[in-house]
Structure formats: structure tokens, C-alpha cells
Amino acid sequence: MRKILISPSKYLQGKGELSNLGTYVNDYGKKALLIASKDDRNRVIKYIESALEKEAFEIIYGDFGGECTKNEIEKQRKIFNDNKCEVVIGLGGGKALDTAKAVSHYENKDVIIVPTIASTDAPCSSLAVIYTEKGEFEEYIFFKKNPNLVLVDTEIIANAPTRFLVSGIGDALSTYFEARACEKSFADNIPGGKSTKAAIAIAKLCYETLLEDSLKAKYASDNNVVTMALENIVEANILLSGIGFESSGLAAAHAIHNGLTVMEETHKYFHGEKVAFGVIVQLVLENANKDELNKIIKFNKSLGLPICLKDLGVKKIDSKKIMEVSSLSCADGETIYNMPFEVTKEDVFAAIITANKLGEDYEKNNK
Ligand SMILES: [Zn+2]
Incomplete structure (x- = not known):
């Protein structure tokens, strides 16, 4: 290998x-x-x-x-x-x-x-x-x-607007889950090899750092000050996630991001914001355990990252449009095929609808 x-x-x-x-x-x-x-x-x-x-x-x-x-x-x-x-x-x-x-x-x-x-x-x-x-x-x-x-x-x-940092957290959040999927499926990473134990460990460290320091870093950024937590999040967003995604590979979350671009309403949202919702969809797609899924929804919400389609500007759920998103997510050569099981556009459709509902429920129950 x-x-x-x-x-x-x-x-x-x-x-x-x-x-x-x-x-x-x-x-x-x-x-x-x-x-x-x-x-x-x-x-x-x-x-x-x-x-x-x-x-x-x-x-x-x-x-x-x-x-x-x-x-x-x-x-x-x-x-x-x-x-x-x-x-x-x-x-x-x-x-x-x-x-x-x-x-x-x-x-x-x-x-x-x-x-x-x-x-x-x-x-x-x-x-x-x-x-x-x-x-x-x-x-x-x-x-x-x-x-x-x-x-x-x-x-x-x-000293840059906090929304950039938070969006970077959304992008970095996908790294571990996509790396985990690629490891299970023995998918190729970006340079065309299999992932090393080092890259998987870096992706995992990226996730753990985000869970620990994101909120503290957000507050530091809001006040334009540098703290150790901000330093850690900058490292997670740029270095850990950078090595993690390139040397472990991408999977569903980024493919779903690409699919979402078909919806005009999402265009004003940053890459990492769409990816952050893509992570929830990927977790539904792979039927991740309830605790993990809840943890990510709660995490996104605490930082102001999207948890449902409304958070990406989509006011009305149109099944035809969601199917278009799903089809684009499953275009030839998409990284969604790095998932460790067969994925169809119908599966992605079902995962988007369910992820959206989970996010809406969370909003309702935590008002
Ligand atoms: Zn990305």
C-alpha cells in the first residue's frame, strides 16, 4: 500500500x-x-x-x-x-x-x-x-x-472580522469526519496515496482543538485580541486542517458544499459555512451515533455556524431544488464516492432533509 x-x-x-x-x-x-x-x-x-x-x-x-x-x-x-x-x-x-x-x-x-x-x-x-x-x-x-x-x-x-475565523472553523470541522470516512474506505488522498497514521492523528487533533478552543477564540477575535485559544484555532484552521484534508482526503461534507452552490440563496455564505452544514449531512448519511450528531449541531449553533438550510438563506424547502443539490453532490468524480459505502443522490436527498429537520428541531427546543 x-x-x-x-x-x-x-x-x-x-x-x-x-x-x-x-x-x-x-x-x-x-x-x-x-x-x-x-x-x-x-x-x-x-x-x-x-x-x-x-x-x-x-x-x-x-x-x-x-x-x-x-x-x-x-x-x-x-x-x-x-x-x-x-x-x-x-x-x-x-x-x-x-x-x-x-x-x-x-x-x-x-x-x-x-x-x-x-x-x-x-x-x-x-x-x-x-x-x-x-x-x-x-x-x-x-x-x-x-x-x-x-x-x-x-x-x-x-483584527480581521470574526466571521472569517468562524467560517475557517466550519471548514476545519469537516477534516476529521472526511478523513475518518476516507480511512474506512481506503480512498486516495489529494496526492494520490493512502492516508498515514500521522495525517489521521493530525485530523483528529484538529477536531479536538476545535471542540476545546473555538468559542474562546471567537470571543478573542470579537475583541481583536490574541489569546492562546485563538493561536490554537488559527493553527487548527490553517495547519492541522490543511495537512489533514490534503493528506487524508475529502468525502461527503465537501461534495455537499459543492452541491449547495446550485442554490442561489447560499451564494452569499462562505465556503466554511456551507461545509459546516455539509458535516451534519455527512453524519446523517453515515448514520453516525446520536451523541456525535448532537454534539456537532450544538457546536455549530454555539458559534453561529449553520445547522439547517434556513441558516444558509434557504427560506422554503423545495424538494426539486434539494434533488438538484443532491445530484450535483453526486457528480462524476465527486469526493462523495470516498464514503465507505455506496451513495446515491436519493441517499443524499434523504440525508439533507433529515439534517435540516434535526437542526430545526434543535432551534425549536433551545429557544
Ligand atoms: Zn474546504
Whole structure:
């Protein structure tokens, strides 16, 4: 059996660490292309200015256009080459980071990833999502390596809106349950191998950390302060969930997320918010025990994560529409087929309807 584990070469996390950027850049080169939107750059400019004062290195600013498209990647590659840059830095939310990973891949140079929010587990991964100029999903690109360095400044994350952090908790919540399903079915993980004991242990630790520290971290974020609990949740959202999902594999929760995108009402909800409801649906689908299911519903509710379709903007339950969600969740090649039993769109339909009802009941009984 072939087992594979992949991860970033280095992960560094701490309060105010972005102001040490020069020290870290100098490990890879003297001149860096910084791919970030003007807004994101301005948000962290005091850290960058302090870094430039402390250490001798140069930054070229590649103003990021807002979407990770093939044109944007080419534009940034040109800036990289015209300025003879030696290393790429991606700073911001997911799309600027993905663009930086792509530039590093095509230029065969090192990349430093600086997430300024902890809303998904994408920063550590070796893949990028490419969009069309219209902002529609085009394709995933898988790179041959993960980022050289993922640099997380928890002070910056604590100062971002809390909804991002909570959404990241929703994304990270799925990691253990999807890993558990993939382990049972011997499904392939993202790099095409079987999961290691290490990756499963990391996924489990991710879940335990979320149960322990999520609410404390939410309150810290609400007040823009860094606490040990917030540090733990940032690590769970970005590192533990990142390694967990990539090296253990995805299953039903993410497929259900993808299915939910067919409903217009859900579009204004973040990735992790939809995934959090997908976790409840997956647990119903696999007939997880009552205590576990109740624990997750209660957990989501305590953080303001969705527990029923109404929480995702769906006011009226239309069976035809739910069937469309189920069909899309069961599209060819979907990760739902990593579940350790046969899954049909009728099974998913039944699980969505039941999960929704369980969430509604919880709301009714806990008013
Ligand atoms: Zn995700």
C-alpha cells in the first residue's frame, strides 16, 4: 500500500511575525514580488514597513486584480521577470495566495504564503483554484510542491472580522469526519496515496482543538485580541486542517458544499459555512451515533455556524431544488464516492432533509 503525506516545508505562526518578513525572505532571495490587493497591503503596511527597516531586502508590489485567473498569473509572472525577482510572496485571502503559488510553480521559484484571514485550510496546500475572467470556477491546478513557508501573523488575523475565523472553523470541522470516512474506505488522498497514521492523528487533533478552543477564540477575535485559544484555532484552521484534508482526503461534507452552490440563496455564505452544514449531512448519511450528531449541531449553533438550510438563506424547502443539490453532490468524480459505502443522490436527498429537520428541531427546543 502506498501512503503519502505532504505539507508545507515550514510553518511559522506568531503575534507580529509579519514585521520579521525580511529575515524569512532572505532565506530564499533578496528581492521579492509581493502579490496582494491594495486593500490587503494597506491593512498590513505598518508590518511591512517595519520589516523593510529591520532587514535589507527589496519588495516589488504586484497589485493583485482580485481573481486568480490565467491572465492574472501571466501579469504577475511578467512583473516577476521584468524586475528580476527571486522569490514570490502571496498575501491576503485565498485568491492572491493561489496566484502566488501558481507564479512560483511556473517560474520554478520559492513561495512564501501569508494568509491575513483564517477562513479556509487552503494556505498550506499544493493546489490552486483558477477562475475565468467572469469569476466562474474554471479548474484546479495541482503543483508539484507545497509552499516553502506559510507565515501566519495572529495579530493580523485577530483584527480581521470574526466571521472569517468562524467560517475557517466550519471548514476545519469537516477534516476529521472526511478523513475518518476516507480511512474506512481506503480512498486516495489529494496526492494520490493512502492516508498515514500521522495525517489521521493530525485530523483528529484538529477536531479536538476545535471542540476545546473555538468559542474562546471567537470571543478573542470579537475583541481583536490574541489569546492562546485563538493561536490554537488559527493553527487548527490553517495547519492541522490543511495537512489533514490534503493528506487524508475529502468525502461527503465537501461534495455537499459543492452541491449547495446550485442554490442561489447560499451564494452569499462562505465556503466554511456551507461545509459546516455539509458535516451534519455527512453524519446523517453515515448514520453516525446520536451523541456525535448532537454534539456537532450544538457546536455549530454555539458559534453561529449553520445547522439547517434556513441558516444558509434557504427560506422554503423545495424538494426539486434539494434533488438538484443532491445530484450535483453526486457528480462524476465527486469526493462523495470516498464514503465507505455506496451513495446515491436519493441517499443524499434523504440525508439533507433529515439534517435540516434535526437542526430545526434543535432551534425549536433551545429557544
Ligand atoms: Zn474546504
